[in-house]
Amino acid sequence: MRTLDDLDVKGRRVLVRADLNVPLDGETITDDGRIRASVPTIKTLVDRGAQVVVCAHLGRPKGKVDQKYSLKPVAVRLGELLGQDVAFAADVVGDSARSTVESLQEGQVALLENLRFEPGEESKDDAVRGEFARKLAGLAELYVGDGFGAVHRKHASVYDVPELLPHAAGGLVVAEVDVLRKLTKSPERPYVVVLGGAKVSDKLGVIANLLTKVDRLLIGGGMAYTFLKAQGHEVGRSLLQDDQLDQVRGFLNEAAQRGVDLVLPVDVLAAVTFASDAEHDVVDATAIPADREGLDIGPKTRELFASKLADARTVFWNGPMGVFEFDAFSGGTRAVAEALVASDAFTVVGGGDSAAAVRRLELPEDGFSHISTGGGASLEYLEGKALPGLAALED
Numbered sequence: 001m002r003t004l005d006d007l008d009v010k011g012r013r014v015l016v017r018a019d020l021n022v023p024l025d026g027e028t029i030t031d032d033g034r035i036r037a038s039v040p041t042i043k044t045l046v047d048r049g050a051q052v053v054v055c056a057h058l059g060r061p062k063g064k065v066d067q068k069y070s071l072k073p074v075a076v077r078l079g080e081l082l083g084q085d086v087a088f089a090a091d092v093v094g095d096s097a098r099s100t101v102e103s104l105q106e107g108q109v110a111l112l113e114n115l116r117f118e119p120g121e122e123s124k125d126d127a128v129r130g131e132f133a134r135k136l137a138g139l140a141e142l143y144v145g146d147g148f149g150a151v152h153r154k155h156a157s158v159y160d161v162p163e164l165l166p167h168a169a170g171g172l173v174v175a176e177v178d179v180l181r182k183l184t185k186s187p188e189r190p191y192v193v194v195l196g197g198a199k200v201s202d203k204l205g206v207i208a209n210l211l212t213k214v215d216r217l218l219i220g221g222g223m224a225y226t227f228l229k230a231q232g233h234e235v236g237r238s239l240l241q242d243d244q245l246d247q248v249r250g251f252l253n254e255a256a257q258r259g260v261d262l263v264l265p266v267d268v269l270a271a272v273t274f275a276s277d278a279e280h281d282v283v284d285a286t287a288i289p290a291d292r293e294g295l296d297i298g299p300k301t302r303e304l305f306a307s308k309l310a311d312a313r314t315v316f317w318n319g320p321m322g323v324f325e326f327d328a329f330s331g332g333t334r335a336v337a338e339a340l341v342a343s344d345a346f347t348v349v350g351g352g353d354s355a356a357a358v359r360r361l362e363l364p365e366d367g368f369s370h371i372s373t374g375g376g377a378s379l380e381y382l383e384g385k386a387l388p389g390l391a392a393l394e395d
């Protein structure tokens with residue numbers, strides 16, 4: 001992949017695809033990790049006299065304008081971190097975007113509105129995506145791919161635009177790939193992957209492949225309930241991917257055949273409702289009441305997972321073990337994070353919320369070998385898949 005040093009950016013308009021998908025509470029950014037991670041590449045371009053046009057997505061507005069997902073608060077925070085104004089375009093490729101980028105001087109920065117307000121960004125139809133990509137590419141002369149957390153998405157800004165403009169990988173993408181490559185090239189064993197979080201349907205797909213690579217797979221968070229249900233247990237109102245139960249039964253069989261230790265929760269915190277102050281009890285994972293939802297792994301599971309991590313030599317963790325945003329349901333995530341901090345294995349945490357959880361729980365960031373900005377992206381990289389956003393950056 002070409003890097004920033006291979007592009008002559010002075011006086012030229014450079015479109016940077018960043019991953020600025022940060023957690024928000026209203027308009028308040030609750031963790032700015034991904035914005036911070038995007039700063040070095042943007043700063044390098046500023047220092048080299050480029051006119052920098054940043055584009056990114058936030059949440060999943062599904063091709064419609066929804067101010068709840070506006071990137072405006074992100075533009076303000078990016079400006080604070082860069083120490084200079086960031087002009088904000090109120091649309092993606094419309095009049096506001098065009099006039100904003102045309103008014104940029106050398107060393108100035110603009111941020112476009114949420115790419116996912118445009119249906120073309122995520123369209124499965126190549127022609128529709130291509131048409132939007134041409135409009136986006138028309139805003140700049142050069143392209144830098146630096147949104148590592150989104151490189152697994154075949155989206156216009158990730159995959160199609162680099163075909164239309166001279167391009168390079170930004171520093172974040174180069175650094176992330178450097179670390180994750182270590183996990184794909186003969187990792188020291190035992191190699192343990194811990195999976196949780198809420199993007200269950202997205203991430204179940206990676207398991208088939210991971211089962212050929214790891215020694216142990218620990219499954220918690222919202223991911224666990226589809227496994228418990230597949231084993232025939234009641235999961236109440238817990239997060240469930242009902243249409244993937246057969247696939248998950250297949251994973252359970254495959255793990256047994258391959259001798260992979262697939263470890264599920266033995267107890268959970270079952271809550272009456274999804275709320276920070278929800279009444280809840282510790283119940284066996286095999287006996288979740290029908291009117292309850294599992295919002296965290298229980299104390300026995302925390303111990304079990306910690307014991308499965310104790311002798312690991314390589315660990316990759318994506319997805320919180322519970323709804324860590326609510327203090328009452330953050331204990332499982334804390335237990336796994338602490339087990340990793342205590343371990344002398346090569347430990348990588350990946351994902352927007354997983355990294356945010358480490359910071360929210362005030363765990364030492366240097367207690368991990370690497371904190372990746374990519375969750376789904378890292379997992380798919382570890383699967384050994386060709387990722388659209390990386391393939392597009394190759395020469």
Ligand SMILES: Nc1ncnc2c1ncn2[C@@H]1O[C@H](COP(=O)(O)OP(=O)(O)OP(=O)(O)O)[C@@H](O)[C@H]1O
Binds near residue numbers: 196220222295351377
């Ligand atoms: N049992 C559960 N029920 C519901 N939501 C859960 C549960 N456990 C965890 N979560 C939620 O999962 C979310 C994070 O999941 P997600 O898969 O997006 O992880 P991530 O680290 O952000 O990865 P990525 O970068 O791929 O998005 C958190 O907001 C957390 O509250």
Ligand SMILES: O=C(O)[C@H](O)COP(=O)(O)O
Binds near residue numbers: 150
């Ligand atoms: O949070 C992430 O993993 C990335 O920003 C990609 O977001 P997505 O899963 O909505 O495509």
